[in-house]
Amino acid sequence: MSDTLTFLETLKARDAGRGPEPTWIAARRQAGAARFEAMGFPTRRDEEWKYTNVLEIARGNFALANDATFSPAAAAALTLPLDGYRLSFVDGIFAPALSDVQGMPDGVEVVPLSQALEDNHEAVGGTLGRLTGVDFPAFSALNTAFMEEGAVVRLAAGCVVEKPIVLQFLSRVNVDKPTMCHPRILVEAGSRSEATIVEHHTGDAEATNFTNIATEMFLGRGAILTHYKLQEAPLGDFHIASIHVEQERDSRYVSHNMDLGGALVRNDLISELNGKGAEATFNGLFFGQGRQHVDNHTKVNHNAPLTFSNENYKGILDDRAHGVFNGRVYVKRDSQQIEGFQSNQNLLLSDRARVDTKPELEIYADDVKCTHGTTTGQLDEDAVFALRTRGLDEQSARGLLTLAFAGEVLEAVTLDAISERVELAVAGKLPERFNLAGLVETAAALND
């Protein structure tokens, strides 16, 4: 319990210096703090945390950042080459100097949460925290207790935003003490609106901070939201993400969840399909090396008839990395004519790499089509042979096939800046002998 108190004391110290603000936000934070205090950090005795030990986070001594200073040149080098609107955060704090939301079309608002709270913006009062208020794990509650930074994205009915909205989170080397941050993202997509959100986590290679991000996304009737999460946080960072999605009738949510970085990573992705015709697509890739630990827990709740979900997660684990995949598909009583597909394939590149994968189906209706499959294996030896007969040495052949394994998930990624980044990262981050980065560049050049 003392671990919990350390965090609550940091919270208390922060809120002591706070100016006047609407009472509702203070009440929500207090509720979050109370809930976190009651729950404490999860332990491996919790079924949901069986394979992931967060003791290093719980015992950590993290400060809150005071400013958002970051070298503009370093930030530029880390920024995805995307033509879009961008809000940047440094150790969780909004960085106006690194952000650019000029020229947004009518009907879309992209506002830092700190600003929205200060203005008591109508977008936050009703919805903020609604999806994380009850029945969610301790990290969501902890985030709620601290929530003041993050982003609010609001799309008016029928508003189509062509360029991606980029939320960039930079983790910085902190000499005295590592920092923690609890960013909150709130997205409200009005009926028939359409947008792409790119959540990008990156930073100084030597950073060792803790990010605990919570995301709430509301999709109105017929809304289409594509959500890229590219997590290439520094390899010493702790990264916990709780993503809660609520979908109304005929809405479509597409998640591309790409994990490359972080020492300890956990994603909880939950979508509630609440109206007929709602559809969720979960596309994921996790790549672990060294002693990285990457845990993906996903849930799709088919709460209404005629709802669809399609999930494809791939894991590549090398060295002593440990991957976890837990995918749950739940079909509520009498939610008929459901289709739910789920696949998790894993590639182990080393004898000491490990993956724990668990698909779960929980179905209380009879007219459903649900399948799930999971495989864990090594590379196709016939393909290795075929490549060697073309002169590739065995290690390059295996490297190329590893890239190919990741490639299947990347094909679903339509933003080249992201697929190329992941492709380069996976090809480049494999052991030196597997480095086929030159090939990636050639293919890109041929497209020009």
Add this chain to the structure above:
Amino acid sequence: MLEVNDLHVSVEGNEILKGLTLTINAGEVHAIMGPNGAGKSTLSAVIAGKEGYEVTQGSILYDGRDVLEMEIEERAQAGLLLGFQYPVEIPGVKNIYLLKAALNAQRAAQGKGEIPAPEFMKLIKEKIANMKMDASFLQRAVNEGFSGGEKKRNEILQMLVLQPRLAMLDEIDSGLDIDAMRVVSDGVNSLRSEERAILLVTHYQRLLDFVVPDFVHVLVDGRIVKSGNAELARELEANGYEGIEESVA
């Protein structure tokens, strides 16, 4: 260039090749024909280094080097290239990746640096035009979802890019319609030169109307039982393998 001497090969204890002897010199095109089960594909598979084939006796020398002592990729880098009867689908590996990786592996073995991207692209564009393939093939995964004919064209495309010294083509004609047959044969014929040799393995004479061999060998029950020129292939087409098998027995 290639000397196969009294080669005996077993697969899971069954002897497939029972003393095969064959010499191929630079500038020559050889065709090996024979009935199903005669061991036609075994020879090229062993030369390429496929696992599961046990050489119990005999030798294979390539430019005086013991092929069986070479790694699979060394054989390819030295110019021994196998065109597969059933090309493997490699999901996620784009053709362009494979071609560049293969070419650079060959260049590295020759002590050359990586091919500059513009030069590579010029080469590739020329070769896919030769094979009457669309540039979009380059971005597609190797053989994935290709028709039978497309797979075979792709094998020849790899040959055109890599310019093997000895190209071994295992039933490259199977599954080809007449148009694809022409394109594939033109590709094979363009490889013919004084420095290179080609070994065709085929069940039917049809291919040999397009790629006329200098030598034809009939393989029956693991041995070459008859050798001749292109005329032999036509006799086989007319009389079938039975006549040959009987004359041997």
